[in-house]
Amino acid sequence: xxxxxxxxxxxxxxxxxxxxxxxxxxxxxxxxxxxxxxxxxxxxxxxxxxxxxxxxxxxxxxxxxxxxxxxxxxxxxxxxxxxxxxxxxxxxxxxxxxxxxxxxxxxxxxxxxxxxxxxxxxxxxxxxxxxxxxxxxxxxxxxxxxxxxxxxxxxxx
Numbered sequence: 001x002x003x004x005x006x007x008x009x010x011x012x013x014x015x016x017x018x019x020x021x022x023x024x025x026x027x028x029x030x031x032x033x034x035x036x037x038x039x040x041x042x043x044x045x046x047x048x049x050x051x052x053x054x055x056x057x058x059x060x061x062x063x064x065x066x067x068x069x070x071x072x073x074x075x076x077x078x079x080x081x082x083x084x085x086x087x088x089x090x091x092x093x094x095x096x097x098x099x100x101x102x103x104x105x106x107x108x109x110x111x112x113x114x115x116x117x118x119x120x121x122x123x124x125x126x127x128x129x130x131x132x133x134x135x136x137x138x139x140x141x142x143x144x145x146x147x148x149x150x151x152x153x154x155x156x157x
Contacts, residue, residue, distance in 0.1 A: 027066075027108035030059035031116040034129060041132055049136035053129050060124055063108055070103035 037052035078095040081088060104111055123129065137143060 027062055028055065028059055029113050029116070030056040030063065030124075031120045033059055034120060034123070037129070037132060041136065044139075046136040046139045049132060050140070053133045053136065057129055057133075066104060066107045067100075070100050070107065073103060074099035 033052045033056035037049050037056060040046075040048035040052060074096045077099055078092050080092055101111065
């Protein structure tokens with residue numbers, strides 16, 4: 001082998017890479033984005049605070065939405081029957097759990113990546129990310145929706 005690659009080989013590797021990457025879903029974990037935003041805040045890098053914090057909020061919202069949709073879908077697929085027994089109840093619970101795991105991993109990626117500490121969960125429940133975001137916008141000197149407002153006003157009624 002002389003070190004040269006044929007165009008067909010390069011194309012097939014590129015095509016395979018695109019096919020594999022598009023078939024697996026991946027949502028960036030919101031706790032990592034949140035941590036990056038907090039670090040950027042303490043480094044006075046307010047542009048990255050906005051970028052990371054908006055990404056964290058978006059990822060958090062998508063993860064919650066996906067879990068709710070998967071829960072509802074799995075409840076519909078594995079309902080409890082009128083005949084109630086311990087064995088049947090356990091079977092349905094286990095099937096729903098397996099369905100939830102498969103659904104969530106299909107939509108957002110491996111769940112082990114999305115295991116978030118209780119401190120971060122509490123910060124999101126108390127809406128702390130919005131405090132950082134508001135301070136970052138103030139430090140940057142730009143209102144949060146300046147670009148959108150300008151576009152809306154220029155579009156006219």
